Amino acid sequence: MTSYRLGKFFGRSASYVLLIVMSAATAFPFVWMVGTALKSPQEILAYPPTLWPHELRWENFVTVFKKVPFLRFYVNSIIVTCLITLWQVVTSALAGYAFARLHFPFKRFLFTAYIATLIIPGEVTMLPLFLLVSRLGWIDTYQGLTVPFLASAFAVFFLRQFFLTIPHELEEAARLDGAGRWRILLQIVLPLARPALATITLFIFLSEWDNYLWPLIVTNSEAMRTLPIGLRYFVEESGSQLHLMMAGAVMAVLPILLLFFLAQKQFIEGIAMTGSKG
Amino acid sequence: MSRPAPGPGSPTVARRSRLGTWVADLAPYFRKPNSRQEMLMALSFLAPSLLVLVAFVYFPIVWAFGISFTNWQAGAGTTSFVGVKNYVDSLTSGDFQNALKNSLYFLVLKLPIDMALSLLVALLLNQKLRGMSVFRVALFMPVVTSMVAAAAIWRVLYNPSSGFFNTVLNSLGFLSLRWLRDPNLAMPSVVLVALWKGLGYNIVIFLAGLQSISRVYYEAAEIDGATTWQRFRYITLPLLSPVTYFVLLIGVINSFKVFSLVHVLAPDGGPLNSVEVLVFYLYRLTFQRFKFGQGAAVSFILFAIVLGLTFIQQRVAEKRVHYE
Numbered sequence A: 001m002t003s004y005r006l007g008k009f010f011g012r013s014a015s016y017v018l019l020i021v022m023s024a025a026t027a028f029p030f031v032w033m034v035g036t037a038l039k040s041p042q043e044i045l046a047y048p049p050t051l052w053p054h055e056l057r058w059e060n061f062v063t064v065f066k067k068v069p070f071l072r073f074y075v076n077s078i079i080v081t082c083l084i085t086l087w088q089v090v091t092s093a094l095a096g097y098a099f100a101r102l103h104f105p106f107k108r109f110l111f112t113a114y115i116a117t118l119i120i121p122g123e124v125t126m127l128p129l130f131l132l133v134s135r136l137g138w139i140d141t142y143q144g145l146t147v148p149f150l151a152s153a154f155a156v157f158f159l160r161q162f163f164l165t166i167p168h169e170l171e172e173a174a175r176l177d178g179a180g181r182w183r184i185l186l187q188i189v190l191p192l193a194r195p196a197l198a199t200i201t202l203f204i205f206l207s208e209w210d211n212y213l214w215p216l217i218v219t220n221s222e223a224m225r226t227l228p229i230g231l232r233y234f235v236e237e238s239g240s241q242l243h244l245m246m247a248g249a250v251m252a253v254l255p256i257l258l259l260f261f262l263a264q265k266q267f268i269e270g271i272a273m274t275g276s277k278g
Numbered sequence B: 001m002s003r004p005a006p007g008p009g010s011p012t013v014a015r016r017s018r019l020g021t022w023v024a025d026l027a028p029y030f031r032k033p034n035s036r037q038e039m040l041m042a043l044s045f046l047a048p049s050l051l052v053l054v055a056f057v058y059f060p061i062v063w064a065f066g067i068s069f070t071n072w073q074a075g076a077g078t079t080s081f082v083g084v085k086n087y088v089d090s091l092t093s094g095d096f097q098n099a100l101k102n103s104l105y106f107l108v109l110k111l112p113i114d115m116a117l118s119l120l121v122a123l124l125l126n127q128k129l130r131g132m133s134v135f136r137v138a139l140f141m142p143v144v145t146s147m148v149a150a151a152a153i154w155r156v157l158y159n160p161s162s163g164f165f166n167t168v169l170n171s172l173g174f175l176s177l178r179w180l181r182d183p184n185l186a187m188p189s190v191v192l193v194a195l196w197k198g199l200g201y202n203i204v205i206f207l208a209g210l211q212s213i214s215r216v217y218y219e220a221a222e223i224d225g226a227t228t229w230q231r232f233r234y235i236t237l238p239l240l241s242p243v244t245y246f247v248l249l250i251g252v253i254n255s256f257k258v259f260s261l262v263h264v265l266a267p268d269g270g271p272l273n274s275v276e277v278l279v280f281y282l283y284r285l286t287f288q289r290f291k292f293g294q295g296a297a298v299s300f301i302l303f304a305i306v307l308g309l310t311f312i313q314q315r316v317a318e319k320r321v322h323y324e
Helices: A012-037 A041-045 A059-067 A070-101 A107-119 A122-135 A142-149 A153-164 A168-176 A181-192 A194-209 A213-218 A227-238 A242-262 A264-277 B018-031 B033-067 B085-092 B094-125 B132-144 B147-158 B164-171 B186-211 B215-223 B228-256 B260-265 B278-287 B292-320
Strands: none
Touching (some): A012 A242, A012 B186, A041 A242, A059 A070, A059 A227, A070 A107, A070 A194, A070 A227, A107 B033, A122 A142, A122 A213, A122 B292, A142 A213, A153 A194, A181 A194, A213 A227, A242 A264, A242 B147, B094 B228, B094 B278, B094 B292, B215 B228, B228 B292, B260 B278
16 A cells, blocks of 8 residues: 555556566567577578568578587586586585584584685686596596586575574474484475475576586587587587577577476576575 | 583683684583584585585685696696796786776676666566566566577677667668677677676566565655655665665676676677676686686686675675665
């Protein structure tokens, strides 16, 4: 009723106009991408250019698939992202619980040491990480792409904060009934932390899916490229063949956008949650 | 009641020296079997993540710091200790200064527009009008789009001969611009893509902040006859300040880490290296020119800049940020 309303200031219709303009401007590049992806090479050069092709050239996608192993990039990205995400969530839940509930020596020191890694930009460790991974013989392998990222201090911190909000009493009752720490964690704490676990899973997945610098450094062969790296090289190679470049972009964007449309509420609320907690 | 051992900082040990505290803290863990068990438990809970952090974060950091004092260059003679030469050389080199300048330019160009625009849209979306979720989804789409794909799309939009922008300019009777190929326009063109890509994220964060402000304040202000502007200035802005601070902090840090966007939009660093930002420079120095020693030094300079800016922001925030 009396909530703060800029609407009174701008007027309701003005708000709508502004929002429609903003949304249209945001969505427009996607329309241009799909339009270009379906054009023939002649129509791209046509003047005046068309927004939507006269004739839809679906074979552009077939051409892209023939030129580069997109499916392979996909599989690589899925393998790498899922491995990192799952492992990070498991290790972070364990460490987060230890920091939230257990008593052990050097707890404060260790917690500070974890948090300290958050302020170190990943770029600082890129060179020694590369040297380390190449000495291990992991260049151009799945180990090289995943192992250095199997722990995340951010996820530990985020889950610890959430575990702290769970009432002690629940766990203490279980302990009086003779439940061990593992059982308490698995049967009481983790089920209660489901929203936080879902949020952090999504958050890690999205950032790892788009990881660029490290896979660029650590992969050599086309067969080991993840989707961002594969797309990047394809963009370079396709040069002036804009229709193929955009067909590649559509293939990279479409699945994650579909996922977003299906679960947009979880996506948006999850991001809002990491923002307010982190 | 059920606490098996005093945790660090418990009242009995609070006044001893730090070392004394640690030793005193340790004692009960070895005496009581209960505590020893819990310590082993904690160790097994922490080990999986701690091992990874030690091997792939702490150790590389120390190693990089060591490398930064050598003249190590892959495939070029013997490596020897050169002291702070790399740091001095970097700070005085024109390439580094250009990269630093570009990073700062990116930050100054992007952040104010980003914050003002995302706050404005969040305020509009917070009105609970019909169809808000549609706008929210549309504005959030670029956030989930891969950065490389986003950059590829915009490369096509900026294309000098058949891109969208020049088509519009031409149809309005203006001459074509060279966008990413124009030394003066290249950085603004990059910033526009970054804005498009990141706006939705900040909108969602601001919206969450706005929704957490209690209505009581606005009701009281209404009774007192406060104008819309006054309510925004004296209620919304102060109560939103922790969120604003978060957006600012993340915005500054991320501005200094921009890489993939620029690397795809302008793989050669742009005309006259006008969009070669710090991480781009670092990447070229280390992985294309293989100057490991100097690259390590530059990475620590980057770290120092980010740390320094975070510290300054924190000092300012102490005075400016209001917590409810």
